[in-house]
Amino acid sequence: MDKICVLFSGGKDSSLSAILLSPFFEVELVTFSFGITDSWIHAQESARAIGFPWRKLKLKRDLLERAVEMIISDGFPRNGINLIHRNAIEIASEKYTYIADGVRxxxxxxxxxxxxxxxxxxxLNISxxxxxxxxxxxxxxxxxxxxFIIEEGKSENMKKGDYEDEIRAFIRNRLSEELIYEVFPSHIQSRVIALKGEWKWARKP
Amino acid sequence: MDKICVLFSGGKDSSLSAILLSPFFEVELVTFSFGITDSWIHAQESARAIGFPWRKLKLKRDLLERAVEMIISDGFPRNGINLIHRNAIEIASEKYTYIADGVRxxxxxxxxxxxxxxxxxxxLNISxxxxxxxxxxxxxxxxxxxxFIIEEGKSENMKKGDYEDEIRAFIRNRLSEELIYEVFPSHIQSRVIALKGEWKWARKP
Incomplete structure (x- = not known):
């Protein structure tokens, strides 16, 4: 089986993506961090809960600055988040030929x-x-x-290892709390806290 | 596990789709036929080769007539084939809540x-x-x-259970052989003839 890296936040989408790939690829979960918050810990916990190997990779602070500038100037997060995502794929491509995510x-x-x-x-010569x-x-x-057993909550309260958590923290520290609510519409996010029943392919041997 | 119907031609895409779904759903393969040719037999053979239950469902001749009119007037097959595909999903929805295909x-x-x-x-209240x-x-x-062990060949020679085979036959019988080549660009098609090695999830118990 080929190795595949799944860009992993600990939410139900990236967790399900890992499960769906697991009979066909050797899954490794990767969470990206700018080193602004320790939200990657929550992704690590979810990774342990669903039983796949996990690692953290670094994104550069200047990428975060560029993404936040874009988000503030656009007034919505889409382009800034996509910029980060493309960079994450590029960094993952140094180690992996198959790179996956939880995009619906x-x-x-x-x-x-x-x-x-x-x-x-x-x-990048990847799939x-x-x-x-x-x-x-x-x-x-x-x-x-x-x-999965899933915890759900509003995006501003959820502890998960996605880009948004660090973008929020960066805006809060450098700019203002209010600005976060202007550019990020509140939405429901999820975090996987345990595997239900017998999901044999997802478990480590 | 929920039952899922995979719209199946016997080609590698719909076969792979069935394999990817099989750890998570109870897969049933469905091949649609207008009753113009017996090309569905080749889909049935491929279904047997990959080890899933298979059935044939009927499409109405007047749908084929409408699709062919559209294809001839457009000069390309896309819209006519999509019309047939939407109708196939609608007919499948009478029996299934989860309906899948091999679209890339x-x-x-x-x-x-x-x-x-x-x-x-x-x-249709389906997924x-x-x-x-x-x-x-x-x-x-x-x-x-x-x-899979796969047989590949030019679309005009391949025996497989897709819409194209019957559309070609209909145009040949009702209109002219030349018209087929005008509206259908020749392309490479595939047919799955056997399962390779040990693919345990794909095999019937």
Missing amino acids: RDDISPKLTEREISSIESR YISPLAGYSRKAVDHLAKSY | RDDISPKLTEREISSIESR YISPLAGYSRKAVDHLAKSY
Whole structure:
């Protein structure tokens, strides 16, 4: 089996992505961190809960600064988050040939266009796979409920290892608390805290 | 496990789609036929080769007539094939709540837009899943080669159970042989003839 790296936040989407790939690839979870907060710890805990090897990789602070500038100037986070995501894939490509994430059909960001994907795949000589891209939120929720015990909460309170947590912290520290609420609409986020029942492919041997 | 119907031609894409779903759903393969040719037999053989239950469902002749009219008037097959595909999903929805196909990220047709998918899902109260939608052709080819023994050939010579075979036959019988070559660009198609090695999830108990 080929090794695949799944960009992992600890949420139900990236967790389900790992599960769906696990019978066909040797899954390794990777969480990216700018070193601003320790939110990666929550991703590490979720990784342990679903039983895959996990590692942390670093993103540079100047990337975060560029992304935040973009988010503030746009007034919405999509382009800034996609910029970070493309950089994360690029860094992962130094170690992996197959790189996956938890992007769904109806996701807004991170979500690369077909053109961006083709360009990244040929430039970095990787295969980029989004196993949930052909699934709706409803189907993902249904499968996630069968396999995981999930904690859900508003994005501003959830402890998870996604880009948003560090972007929020950066804006809070450098700029202002209010600005966060202007650019990030509050939404429900999830974190996987345990595996349900017998999910044998997801368990380490 | 929930039952899922995979729209199945016997080619490597729909075969791989079935394999990728099989650890998570109870897979049943469905091949649609207008009753013009017996090309469904080749899909049945491929279904047997990969070890999933298979059935044939009927499409109406007047749908084929409408699709062919559209293809001839457009000068290319995309819209006609998508019309047939949407109808196939609708007929499958009478028996199944989860309906899947082998559509890839870089496919042209059949391929529904996000809007068409949302509309179909809510109108028919189904989940429509394209497990390969987040995969490129390169990644699909790589996985298919690991699991299947595949026969490849030009579309006009391949015996497989897809819509194209019957559309070609209909145009040949009703209109002219030359017209086929005008509207259908020749392309390479595949048919799965055997399962490689030990693929335990794909085999019947």
